[in-house]
Amino acid sequence: MRHTAIYPGSFDPLTLGHLDLIERAAHIFDEVIVAVGVNSRKQTFFSAAERLEMVKASVKSIKNVKVDSFGGLLVDYARSKKVHVLLRGLRAFSDFEYEFQMALANRKLAPGIEAIFLMPKETHSYISSSTVREIVDRGGDISQFVPPPVKKFIVKKYSVPRFRAKCDS
Amino acid sequence: MRHTAIYPGSFDPLTLGHLDLIERAAHIFDEVIVAVGVNSRKQTFFSAAERLEMVKASVKSIKNVKVDSFGGLLVDYARSKKVHVLLRGLRAFSDFEYEFQMALANRKLAPGIEAIFLMPKETHSYISSSTVREIVDRGGDISQFVPPPVKKFIVKKYSVPRFRAKCDS
Amino acid sequence: MRHTAIYPGSFDPLTLGHLDLIERAAHIFDEVIVAVGVNSRKQTFFSAAERLEMVKASVKSIKNVKVDSFGGLLVDYARSKKVHVLLRGLRAFSDFEYEFQMALANRKLAPGIEAIFLMPKETHSYISSSTVREIVDRGGDISQFVPPPVKKFIVKKYSVPRFRAKCDS
Amino acid sequence: MRHTAIYPGSFDPLTLGHLDLIERAAHIFDEVIVAVGVNSRKQTFFSAAERLEMVKASVKSIKNVKVDSFGGLLVDYARSKKVHVLLRGLRAFSDFEYEFQMALANRKLAPGIEAIFLMPKETHSYISSSTVREIVDRGGDISQFVPPPVKKFIVKKYSVPRFRAKCDS
């Protein structure tokens, strides 16, 4: 039996914490599918295409990891892939609460699908995508929070002049 | 002395968790007033009229429960009804924190009015209005999360084609 | 219909927070029974008789409050009194967790009995019986933490010389 | 590759929540080892032999589950079994905190070993071994909290007269 797990998220953007989790999962499961959530009505900082590109660039060296995107309900996507293990990271208490509610709601929607949780490296526990976006927004250095391909992508997109302008306004 | 309690909320929409709480309260108090908060500046998924309609349809068989709406401060509404017991549900920790702050702020605004808390059935503890809205938004089945009248209302409003379109976009 | 609530606890000893809750409950219910838990196998700082005496002395001026003691399961005691409302205080998160588990376990044991929760005055939220015991143990002044009858009782029991000895040892 | 996970615990006693987790794990992994912690210096309600017996009787019908006991450090035991996945349940916040600290400490002691977390059925989330012990201690009925073999074992050990005596004292 081949063991596959889906790691869903918005990855807006992918952080070192996400990457750490993907690497851990790749040691436990035969295959890990990183599934980027695409919801045209939910506003994100980076577009779906940008988020996918950053995830792909960051995990390309891990050979049992695939990257995909999905819309609609996560459990419908999992069923379409015939995968019954969903993977989520637990960094902190607020994560726990939200994850707990989602896991139980998903279990009602799809009883055979199970959520399992992993803890990222403690040095990454304080990193959230929203912290990264805030630092980007204020023109700070995100080298210690995101993988090199994500940093490269963001630096290219947001040139220095733009940040200057933003902070002076 | 007649014991009345007000159960305020936005009920956007009413869930099985809310209904469970109303039923429990109806066993403790002589009368329960479900008070739908109406605030023209706070954006809701369902309109005030829709939320009221769904609540009324869901509780009509419980004879000591009334449905009403209110604007402005909750404590002013309670005083106008001569009721000094406010009822709130506690599902989880995040509820607790917010409720704690609101209860203490209300106590300052109206010292004679007391907030009491009930816990919903544990099988409903993971259900929140926002989870329901998210499932509706993604075209999922909400039968296990809301009372039949709420489901009927939502299905009528959001016809299948619209969800298809949404998910494909 | 007469509304009665049972407020159970070990009251080891009764604090100003407990007393505040009893006063609030006495405004909501027709009758409040303060039920001191007596469990010969659970070690307490004060004996059952001492705890009962301190509670009785502290609430004697509130006319719709009775004091009683109980052994065995709380829900069995409530049934024997024909009361279906249990009252508990919520000061903080750790309370919440424990109370949540007990309320759900009791609901399984006795489905008709409901737990409701009140929040004490915020100036009492930091007071716990264990804090009081620790201050007593270190010879500190507990005037701001317990009702006068409790303080009087404790001062009488633990004379100053004993504390001196304790702290020097 | 055969996927094995170790589910360690004191199981003092095994509850329906533990059993639910074992069943979930048995669907995700090829083999699950339930490892009963045996520490001569930590006081338990049931002896190591009793706890092992109750676990074995409760899981005997799940064919890919084995029961074992271990002393010393959990990570040493895992290494001796050549298993690198530890399974833990997350019922509530207090679990989370303790589990978080243990997972990170174990990761330092044995970097290759990974802890993963599962959530039990929400109807079991309020059940803890300590709640069961407290109900046993007060002579209550534990049918809704433990598997039938555990109940049978406990009833046999603690005959009714003993509970009566306990509650009257």
Added chain:
Amino acid sequence: MRHTAIYPGSFDPLTLGHLDLIERAAHIFDEVIVAVGVNSRKQTFFSAAERLEMVKASVKSIKNVKVDSFGGLLVDYARSKKVHVLLRGLRAFSDFEYEFQMALANRKLAPGIEAIFLMPKETHSYISSSTVREIVDRGGDISQFVPPPVKKFIVKKYSVPRFRAKCDS
């Protein structure tokens, strides 16, 4: 050596809780700089100029407190002032989580800068700027939540007729 601490925040608006913290800090440090965060892209209820004016009016009698504003990253601002102590208030759990993440992220961005935390008076623990904004929005009395200069400013800005209109809509 002169000990200076920066107390950053959006102060939207300044509450009695913030003021209590500033007074406590003024007793511990030789100088306290209250730094109002100005971020043109983050929407606030009161403008940067309004927030600054309210803070200045509220602290003018505390002689070792200065008021300033900053844009961009907080740690850059601290470095520009040659201050290495950041002061934050901890009222409740949700504060704790956010503060924890920000403190650790800031530590990565600027290793020499340290965050320290103070707890406000317990009678102010339930007061948040968002609660104040909500009460203002519903036409309630904020006298017990903000310092007199803040109340005066808000009353002047939001005349009674406007609230009436809002609540009737």
Added chain:
Amino acid sequence: MRHTAIYPGSFDPLTLGHLDLIERAAHIFDEVIVAVGVNSRKQTFFSAAERLEMVKASVKSIKNVKVDSFGGLLVDYARSKKVHVLLRGLRAFSDFEYEFQMALANRKLAPGIEAIFLMPKETHSYISSSTVREIVDRGGDISQFVPPPVKKFIVKKYSVPRFRAKCDS
């Protein structure tokens, strides 16, 4: 004005997390007094003399740090030293709750004394004295959890044969 802070604790034993906090405090304050709590009635793993010895050996190279011991109430000790700043570490939520209650209780007992909180390095956030004691008790390696002098002390005290015996029993 000379700024001094007292860092109280039982240090049973001192961990790398404690040491990290002491080093941070030594950068903020002119002098830091590490105060080992000595309470003859509270059972500790290491004796008061052993705890003092381990703390002294671990901080001897930090020149503005002194080590002392105290009995009775912490606030009485602080007053006797004419210090009005108490320093505490916040690693996690459970810390927060306990610290919050103690800080507010101490404030009642001694209004002029202020508690301030620091966060240890995130790589130390999972280390608690009780985790260290548990690993010692099970014969594990504590090198990554305590400073070298503490490890040396413990290894000398608990020789390998003893652990073997313990685990086999």
